[in-house]
Amino acid sequence: MYIMKTIKIMAALTAAALLCTGCGEESAPAVNAPSDTVSDTTEFTDQPAASSQEEAMPKSVSEIYEEIGQTVSLKSPQCMDGEFISNYYGIDTAVLEEYVFSMSEDAAQAETIILMKVKNTEDLEGFAECLQTIVDEKKNEMENYIPEQFAIVEKSKVQTKDPYIWLIISENADEITDVIENGLF
Numbered sequence: 001m002y003i004m005k006t007i008k009i010m011a012a013l014t015a016a017a018l019l020c021t022g023c024g025e026e027s028a029p030a031v032n033a034p035s036d037t038v039s040d041t042t043e044f045t046d047q048p049a050a051s052s053q054e055e056a057m058p059k060s061v062s063e064i065y066e067e068i069g070q071t072v073s074l075k076s077p078q079c080m081d082g083e084f085i086s087n088y089y090g091i092d093t094a095v096l097e098e099y100v101f102s103m104s105e106d107a108a109q110a111e112t113i114i115l116m117k118v119k120n121t122e123d124l125e126g127f128a129e130c131l132q133t134i135v136d137e138k139k140n141e142m143e144n145y146i147p148e149q150f151a152i153v154e155k156s157k158v159q160t161k162d163p164y165i166w167l168i169i170s171e172n173a174d175e176i177t178d179v180i181e182n183g184l185f
Helices: 002-019 050-055 059-069 082-089 123-141 147-155 174-184
Strands: 078-079 096-104 112-118 158-161 165-170
Touching: 059 096, 059 112, 059 174, 082 096, 082 123, 112 123, 123 147, 123 158, 123 165, 158 174, 165 174
Parallel strands: none
Antiparallel strands: 078 096, 096 112, 112 165, 158 165
C-alpha cells in the first residue's frame, strides 16, 4: 500500500512538472488608469474622483500571488494548469474568472497556495468542498511519513470572501493570508 501511494504521488508530481510551465489563469478585465496630467479642456465636477473608486479595486489573483512570492520564501512552487486541476481535483476552471493553483514540486513539502475568483458565487460551496478534499488528501499523504508537514496541513483551512476562495497550506500561512486579504479588500 505504501509503495502504491508513493508511486501515485510521484506520478502526479511528474505529470505536474511536465504539464505545467506557469500559473493557469484567465486575464482579469483591464482597468483604465487615471491620467496623471490635466489638460486645458478638463472640466471639474462635483462627482467623486474615479481614482478613489479604482483604489478600492482588488488586485488580480496573479498580482497577489506575485506579491506572496516577494513576501515569503515559497518551497519549490509549481503552478498547475487547468487540465491538471481538472484531472486530479475535479475543478472546472472554466467557471473561474481567474485562479492560481500552486503546489510544491518537492513531494516532501505540503506547501500549497490556491486562490480562485469564481464567476458565480453560488459555486463557492462546491469549491470549498473540493479544496477541503485537497486538505484531506495532503493529510493522508503526510500523516505517517512526514509529521512536521502533517502538522502544517492540519492547521490549514479553506477561506472564502465573495467571490474569492483560497486555501493556504504553508508554515507561512499567516503572512500569506495577510497578503491575500490586503490585496482583495
